[in-house]
Amino acid sequence: MDSGIAMAGQSGATVAVADRSPAAWARVSERVALYLRALGIEDPLHRERLLVRVQQRWEARVSAMPLEDPVEAGIEEAYALLDAWLCTELDITGEIDTLFTARAAVLSGAVPNWTARFAGVSGESIAAQVRAAGVQPEPEPAPLDMEPSTINLCCHDLGRRITGALRVLAGSEPAAAPPRKEQPR
């Protein structure tokens, strides 16, 4: 989404900040920790490790540009961290649908121990499990042409056609100009 929607998300009470002090992060980290927990990361150790990485990303972002809302930026960075990890784990670049499917797979709890891998605690790849847990809602396209059939209604526009014919007979309209015939698709 463009910045327009991002701006729209603000109530107007917040101001642009470039504060990356420990105090500022402390306010943000509380919410990010809550969010990580909502993602399914129950182990405090995993959360701690991930919080450190989110903090790094958040501080880099603060340094690069003033933030409208530091908490929102923290949440975005947590999510971006998840996406980055999934892309690395699955070795994908730019495959948006694959990423979304993988994200749905891990967050639905279909992949055991994914949080350990995400937090960098486990060294064992879980790419196969993530791929296996992914479910595509739609199969590959197998298109068929299906054009609207023609149905010629009897007596449709009959009044107009009779009037047109009568005009032709009466000579008020040249014979070359046929009465308008609306052809139903």
Place this chain on the structure above:
Amino acid sequence: MTSESRIGIMGHHYRRILFFLLVLLTTLGAMSLLSVAFQDGGTRPHELVMLGLYAILTLWISASFWTATIGFAMLVTGRDHYAIANADTRAAGAAPSGPFKTALVMPVYNEDPVRVFAGLRAMWQSLVETGQQDGFEVFVVSDTRDPDIWVEEELLWRRWAKEMGHPARVFYRNRVENTSRKSGNIADFCRRWGGRYRYMIVLDADSIMAGETLVEMVARMERNPKVALIQVPPVPVNRSSLFSRMLQFAGSLYGRMFTAGLSYWQLGTSNFWGHNAIIRVKPFADHCGLPKLPGREPFGGEILSHDFVEAALLRRAGWRVWLAYDLGGSYEEIPPTLIDYAKRDRRWCQGNLQHSRLVFARGFKPLSRIHFAMGVMSYMASPLWLIFLVVTGVAAYFQSLVEPVYFFGNNILPVWPETYTVEMTTVLWVTLTMLFLPKILALVLLAAKPALSRQFGGLVRATLSVLTESLFSVLLAPVLMLFQSKFVLAILLRQNVGWPAQQRGDHQTGFAEAFGTHLSHTLIAVVVGFLSYQYVPSFFWWFTPVLAGLALSIPVSMITSRVWLGQLARRAGIFLTPEETAQPRVLHLLEQNLERAGTPLCTTATGGDLWYRAVVDPCAYALHASMLPDETPNRRRRHYLEGLIFQLQDEGLGSLKPNEKRALVSHRDGLFELHTLLWAAAQPPSPGQIAGVAASSGAIHQ
């Protein structure tokens, strides 16, 4: 000798000639009786009107009567040389070869997702029990607009897909724009994935089909490469109210005679009833793209009742359409109350009346034209009966004003006025016979088939059921006549019906609803009863069955909607159907699935506003986002979404309409923005309290 040669033109013609001859002769006979009564002193204009109306109505009821009678004969004898069950025409046409798949296509529109998925799972489980599931896939094609139902459908789909594992056999898509309603939904499926399947079995949200039936439908299509569609008549099941149990009983007992009779004369030019039918996908895609009819709604525009038209288009292209009346294991659920039944009629009425424009369209087979005409008549019959009754009443009134003159001129002996009581009574009896004889034939059928009789609770209980059902039919018929007449009038006045979702599942009619709906019927009964009693007392007594139905419409509507009465009748063995006597396996599976239906996939996403949870709950959010198309909204759309987010912030959740909520969760980017925005709010969401966050606070971000 192949069955194709046996399903010869001669056989078809013989059957159809016999059927239409019977219908025609019956109509002419009844008309001649009436015209004899009218010809006293020449036929007057109102008598001509009555004669014309009676001719149309007799044609209509005699067609039903002979269909049921022939069906009865077929079921009693068990003989049908031309049934699709016995046909094998592979030698006559190039049969497609190689492996193929069949899709179970479930189009849904704001239906109860739990019921939809419980039904689909039951069908799949039944299919697995046949061991033939490998050739089948399930495809839920959703046109759902309600955002909560949409998200619930996704969660239920995902849970089932996860359980099914690989290879994927159950698919789901929600259409971005639901153009052309159900027919557009199916057409979209064909356009995008039609090439994947040789056949599709089209279902409805309340359809249930047994695994063996599904397998047999495919087998019959494979044996008959020129057949494009086989319709399996659905039997109504699973409802508990008195009204629906009566309909279920009638549908199961009389329905089997009617469908057998229909198959007798329709043969390979049968009809499509919209669901519980198998369709050959390629010819369907080639020929059944529906055009818009010229002119505006309700008669122009999109074709509403698409099924009849699709069957006619297939026949026009040379493909055959069959009714497999002998095939069981096909079920549907029906509206639970008289009022719900009438509401469904309102939608169907518009679609069927629209077919009046197609009766004489070029290129259709004569029998397809008859299907269209019969569809129109199924609703036009009501206003025609109403007009017939009114004209009869008016004629009786004027007749009552005529003083009999017994002495003419110089005659000293009185000249008694000729009476036609015998003829008029005969007309009445002929009409009543045609309406009620099929019910008696149904009992004869049960008497001839003891095993079937036991399934209906035995002959005594079945007889009691038929008598009770007939009594209620008499009471309900005038009410339905007025309902349908009103619908027809509204449609003729060009009032559109829209596309409301159907009321399914048992619920009961309260006094306020019954009073509001039937007050006009009661008042009509009182006024007409008073006038006829006052001015034409002899007519009043003839008219009492109609008046009684209308006068009692409020209590009858309420009483028949009662579930406890339906259950009481069931315990007493009244209105028992074979499906109630011995529950089919697939219905048992459905019941089990409904009982087990519990937590959707994302455990925090239970109850409350599901669409909002799809925004906030990371699990539901990730799943929903994964199922959205990867497209960026255009600038106009973005501004619209921004406005909605402002509204959400300033006025809270309650201020959003369903279509606005849907818009908010329809784009990945906007959804992500909302997701992070809500998680950054002053009061964070937490499991179990998610729905309350913005709803209670109004402003999200402070």
